[in-house]
Amino acid sequence: MEHLYAPWRETYFKNKPDGCVFCHISTSPEEDKKLGVLYRDAHCFVVMNRFPYTPGHIMVIPHQHTDRLEALSAEVWQHMAVRVQQGAALLKTVLHAPALNLGMNIGAEAGAGIAEHLHYHILPRWFRDTNFITTIGGARVYSNDFEALYEKLLEHAPEFFGATV
Ligand SMILES: [Zn+2]
Numbered sequence: 001m002e003h004l005y006a007p008w009r010e011t012y013f014k015n016k017p018d019g020c021v022f023c024h025i026s027t028s029p030e031e032d033k034k035l036g037v038l039y040r041d042a043h044c045f046v047v048m049n050r051f052p053y054t055p056g057h058i059m060v061i062p063h064q065h066t067d068r069l070e071a072l073s074a075e076v077w078q079h080m081a082v083r084v085q086q087g088a089a090l091l092k093t094v095l096h097a098p099a100l101n102l103g104m105n106i107g108a109e110a111g112a113g114i115a116e117h118l119h120y121h122i123l124p125r126w127f128r129d130t131n132f133i134t135t136i137g138g139a140r141v142y143s144n145d146f147e148a149l150y151e152k153l154l155e156h157a158p159e160f161f162g163a164t165v
Helices: 008-015 021-026 029-035 074-094 132-137 146-161
Strands: 036-042 045-049 056-063 099-103 122-126
Touching: 021 045, 021 056, 029 036, 036 146, 045 146, 056 074, 056 146, 074 099, 074 122, 074 146
Parallel strands: none
Antiparallel strands: 036 045, 045 056, 056 122, 099 122
């Protein structure tokens, strides 16, 4: 497997807030740029994954802190589903990703890194990228700079999600 080069990880761990990381992002809109948030509204937010399986990996996350999909109201879940569509379009258009992986890992046994708070993954994929299972099973090398990717996606995010409210 490839070597890991992800310099933001150590910083992230050193600065990890107490409690749920996703609740911290949810309640800290003033830190959106620092935390890699691309969009937020009353039900959910869209954020870059600082532990990306592939460069440009984003997540759609409800503000509601729950590990149970069935705990989300139909309104919130359907709202998130629309954001997933928009996020998929964002990655395909702006990053020219020809393919995507979409999905949720619900529960630690399913591979969820932050199991206590649901999050929906959108991963851009390119030809000769490793397959999804291989990717989640080990570390990957990324030369893309997180901040550069964030700025590029943030610039175009309103075209796909609308304005942050
Ligand atoms: Zn939470």
